[in-house]
Amino acid sequence: MRRSEPPPSTVRGLSRRRLLKLGLGAAALAGIGSQWAPLSAFAKEVDDFIRGPAVPDITPARLSEHVWMIWSKDGFPTPENQGMMSNITFVVTRDGVVMLDPGGSVQIGEMALRMIRTVTDKPVVAIFNSHYHGDHWLANHAFVDAFGTDLPIHAHPVTKKEIEGVQGSLWHSMMERWTNQATAGTRIVAPNRETNHGDVFRFGDVTLRIHHYGLAHTPGDICIEVVEDQLTHVGDVAMDRRIANMDDGSYVGTFRFYDELEKNAPSRIWVPGHGHASAEVLKWNRELFEGIYQNCVRAVEDGADMASARERVLADPRVASRAADTAGFASNIGKYVSLAYLEAEREAF
Secondary structure, three states, X not given: OOXXXXXXXXXXXXXXXXXXXXXXXXXXXXXXXXXXXXXXXXXXXXXXXXXXXXOOOOOOEEOOOOXXXXXXOOOOOOOXXXXXXXXXXXXXXXXXXXXXXXXOOHHXXXXXHHHHOOOOOOOEEXXXXXXXXXXXXXXXXHHHHHHOOOOOEEEOHHHHHHHHOXXXXXXXXXXXXXXXXXXXXXXXXXXXXXXXXXXXXXXXXXXXXXXXXXXXOOOOOOEEEEHHHOEEEEEOOOOOOEOOOOOOOOHHHHHXXXXXXXXXXXXXXXXXXXXXXXXXXXXXXXXXXXXXXXXXXXXXXXXXXXXXXXXXXXXXXXXXXXXXXXXXXXXXXXXXXXXXXHHHHHHHO
């Protein structure tokens, strides 16, 4: 993905960074540098004032009796899509609405709230963050603003820790940069509840069951089974027509995760974080990943180099047949082959 430095947001000709520097400098000159609370409040006011534009509405589609999706046609963030690059899924229960990954900015979250209101007037009563990549959770901000800081936001302990730490700050910054500040004004709102494999949540007439089977897309992925609907939200453990980012993950771990999901969360619909929901999502992603990883394993076994592994991968029908309609294929396949080759080496030695 090409990353370019965006022009800074401005307020009456001053960049955001410059404005903050001037504010802090003036405070120091006035002898109130030790009064951190007022300065912190000032910085928050600046953040609220410098704010990206509203995100256009996207009509939600009904996937099952209780589950709706706001589908994202794009798989990567750009200034044009304002960071709307991942699906937003919500479950309408007798007790209220449950969000399964609310999106990647406060503006996207506000759009989601508008769209929820076209379906139901029930309040949002809980959020689940599937993993720590910011396109899935930065919209927590909008829901906390709307429903209060006590709103339960659930995530795996690894995900919660990463959002509170490096990954939270990193993704907040990257989304602003990739979108030319369209997500500006978004605050980091980390999960406030931990959830683990096997946890069960009941919201009136709907039961949610948590699945976690180790390292897959990230170390802290959770999949949320909507039991009554025979539907499972898989986050980025599997995608449709897009190669899942494996920088933090494992091919072997992903295959294991699929095996356990198919055994323990039998579903007629798998809902990905990117692409369309269907019964074929795991199958589609498994075959693509097998085409990549198995060829790298054979290359390692044969003592062939990474370039040879790449040639084998690209010639495999499981990969070649998906190249034309997989978002980001040409720009990312080299990296994913490299990651697979390195993992195959680790497994071998």
